[in-house]
Amino acid sequence: MRAVVRDEYGPVDVLRVAALARPVPGPGEVVVQVGAASLNMGDLDHVLGRPRLARIGTGLFRPSHSRVGVDVAGTVEETGPDVTGLRPGDRVWADLFEVGHGALADLVTAPASALTPLPDTVPFDVAATVPHSGSLALQGLRAAGPIRPGERVLVNGAGGCVGPFAVQIAKARGAVVTAVDHGDKLDLLRELGADEVIDYTREDFTRGDRQFDVVLDIADTRSVAALRRALAPGGRYALIARRLGSFAEKALLGPVVGRLTGTRIGVFPWRPNQASDLDELAGLLVAGDVVPRIDRRYGLDEAVEAFRRLESGQARGKVLVVP
Ligand SMILES: NC(=O)c1ccc[n+]([C@@H]2O[C@H](COP(=O)([O-])OP(=O)(O)OC[C@H]3O[C@@H](n4cnc5c(N)ncnc54)[C@H](OP(=O)(O)O)[C@@H]3O)[C@@H](O)[C@H]2O)c1
Structure with missing residues (x-):
């Protein structure tokens, strides 16, 4: 499987697409086939390692996570032992900020507890713009x-x-x-x-x-x-x-x-990826009260261009990365 990775902080050119082994879910984990991912300013901060003080949490000299991307919507591919409530084929969405990032990939592993069911009527590219x-x-x-x-x-x-x-x-x-x-x-x-x-x-x-x-x-x-x-x-x-x-x-x-x-x-104390927030946002999407704007779509191998688009300040809406 392919994933966008980086080995160091730096300009967005540090990003590359790597071929990784197919993940095997551990206890309580789920492998998600990524339908779409989107970029946030927080993702750019994460890649650049800014502000420097934040590196206390993300790795002082090198990033502790090589994988990139927090907003994901997709389908459960495989569940690990002890996972209840999610089955292969279920549609889910999440902000992976606190659980290792990695949305910019074909597949991403996350704790089942970090994934919220996504209504059938919300397309992946729309959903992926929302969580963070x-x-x-x-x-x-x-x-x-x-x-x-x-x-x-x-x-x-x-x-x-x-x-x-x-x-x-x-x-x-x-x-x-x-x-x-x-x-x-x-x-x-x-x-x-x-x-x-x-x-x-x-x-x-x-x-x-x-x-x-x-x-x-x-x-x-x-x-x-x-x-x-x-x-x-x-x-x-x-x-x-x-x-x-x-x-x-x-x-x-x-x-x-x-x-x-x-x-x-x-x-206020920010609490990312609350299932109750995602359910409320899903309600707003389904009702048509929130209609996310999509600026441009990029493939995984165009992740550097996608981040450049975000960094330019020219984007009008969310920048999507669709594997
Ligand atoms: N706990 C927390 O509070 C918390 C948690 C997570 C993330 N964050 C932070 O929250 C931020 C999220 O914002 P975002 O992703 O929406 O950022 P963004 O995409 O950079 O949007 C900020 C907007 O503000 C505009 N702007 C710049 N200067 C302005 C001014 N003087 N007056 C009015 N508007 C101005 C920018 O326009 P230009 O293009 O002209 O610059 C841009 O359109 C990120 O920086 C993230 O790190 C905070």
């Missing part, structure tokens, strides 16, 4: 929620991997959504259902006269002092953190400023 980024959007909005119909929700950094899910989920909750991103992405954001769009290169949403009930911050570009101006009385802010310093600022200073200004500013 869709769950981040869902958990971020939940942390700032619950969102009530008619509330004004601003998504900062709405045009990347996570943002399109956040915009559509907020709309499904009945919110009036303002989406902030680069001018090139505003058409996409309108297509996704945003009621209002802001080009961050031209306008600073924290300096306008509009205030919001909820701010979900994916771009992670503003200080607590600036953010409080954008929050309406009682407003709630949640950060999907990209920078340790910013995470610390929002975690430590956010609650203090929130108390002084009658708002709620904070971070």
Whole structure:
């Protein structure tokens, strides 16, 4: 079987396709035939080994996982001993972030407990766009929620991997959504259902006269002092953190400023690959409330090009890798 692997951190050229032995599932494990995989900013960080501090967890000098890719949708190929509840042929999906990565392959082995059944009506290429980024959007909005119909929700950094899910989920909750991103992405954001769009290169949403009930911050570009101006009385802010310093600022200073200004500013404990989140996201997909955007499809042997596409910032929707 083929898998995308790397032996070192580095530019995306370190990736290569290797021929590996067919995996044999151990106790409690399942081998999944990959129907489709998708790329996230977190995958790129993982390949590049950034931020350097994260290497404490992913391997100080060399990556501890040679395999790449977390978002997967596919079919159970083989189950190991002691696996109950999954059988060959079952359709499943997962975020493999905490269980070894490896979605960019023909086959991937994962604990049965990490796999969630996927409804028959959701195609693999659609499903594969969702687990990592869709769950981040869902958990971020939940942390700032619950969102009530008619509330004004601003998504900062709405045009990347996570943002399109956040915009559509907020709309499904009945919110009036303002989406902030680069001018090139505003058409996409309108297509996704945003009621209002802001080009961050031209306008600073924290300096306008509009205030919001909820701010979900994916771009992670503003200080607590600036953010409080954008929050309406009682407003709630949640950060999907990209920078340790910013995470610390929002975690430590956010609650203090929130108390002084009658708002709620904070971070949330991200819990990847929760079956209940995937079930909720499946419901949104089946109902047509969330329609993932696919930018381009690549084969396994085009993984370097796929990562370059993500890295370029040109992607409009998720980048798929289909074995
Ligand atoms: N616990 C946690 O909080 C947690 C857990 C997992 C992952 N993460 C992190 O969460 C992030 C996920 O975001 P993502 O995958 O959606 O990232 P992304 O694909 O890079 O999207 C970010 C978007 O923000 C835009 N942007 C850049 N500067 C901006 C500004 N000043 N104002 C508004 N928008 C701006 C970018 O546009 P341009 O193209 O113009 O730059 C891009 O469209 C990753 O960095 C990941 O590491 C956090």
